[in-house]
Amino acid sequence: MKSLTFLLLCLLTATAFMFTTVSATDHIVGANRGWNPGINYTLWSNNQTFYVGDLISFRYQKTQYNVFEVNKTGYDNCTTEGAVGNWSSGKDFIPLNKAKKYYFICGNGGCFSGMKVSIVVHPLPSPPSSAEHNSKNESTKSAAAAVARGVESLIMVGLLWAGYVWI
Numbered sequence: 001m002k003s004l005t006f007l008l009l010c011l012l013t014a015t016a017f018m019f020t021t022v023s024a025t026d027h028i029v030g031a032n033r034g035w036n037p038g039i040n041y042t043l044w045s046n047n048q049t050f051y052v053g054d055l056i057s058f059r060y061q062k063t064q065y066n067v068f069e070v071n072k073t074g075y076d077n078c079t080t081e082g083a084v085g086n087w088s089s090g091k092d093f094i095p096l097n098k099a100k101k102y103y104f105i106c107g108n109g110g111c112f113s114g115m116k117v118s119i120v121v122h123p124l125p126s127p128p129s130s131a132e133h134n135s136k137n138e139s140t141k142s143a144a145a146a147v148a149r150g151v152e153s154l155i156m157v158g159l160l161w162a163g164y165v166w167i
Contacts, residue, residue, distance in 0.1 A: 026055045026093070029117060035060035035067065035106070037113035050121040054096045056104070062090030065115065068107040069094070075103035075118060078111035099123040 027048050030039050035058040050056070058067045068074070069085035080086070086107065087094065096102065099121050106115035 024053045029058050041117035045117050045119050050119050052099050056094050058092045065106050065110050070103050080107040096121045
């Protein structure tokens with residue numbers, strides 16, 4: 001039974017490597033420090049690259065803080081007048097659906113203590129041109145062949161270990 005389990009584990013691992021997909025990035029504001037006063041969010045945002053389809057998420061104590069999406073004037077003056085969105089769950093996931101500059105502030109006074117962040121969201125990169133595509137296609141074929149050889153090796157090792165194949 002252990003051998004069969006190991007074999008299945010090898011096959012599942014190999015399959016996972018073969019079917020990787022591209023997904024959106026969740027940018028957690030402030031990383032492990034969260035959405036709190038006294039953090040340099042400009043420095044944090046300058047170390048991020050945002051693309052259309054990504055998420056920006058804010059983590060904070062919902063009884064103390066909140067998040068407003070505002071325009072540049074609201075950002076500069078720490079005002080929520082004309083806000084285009086507001087969140088207060090303490091764990092807010094905001095989709096970045098357009099390539100533009102976004103401005104977020106804490107609307108209950110935290111903005112004056114540095115709780116504001118602006119980000120630039122870039123469009124998704126264009127697909128490669130046909131010449132680039134052909135050269136990338138060749139390297140993809142080579143990579144696929146290498147993965148296939150690796151999968152075959154994993155299966156053989158699993159079978160040998162399990163005692164199903166004798167040399």
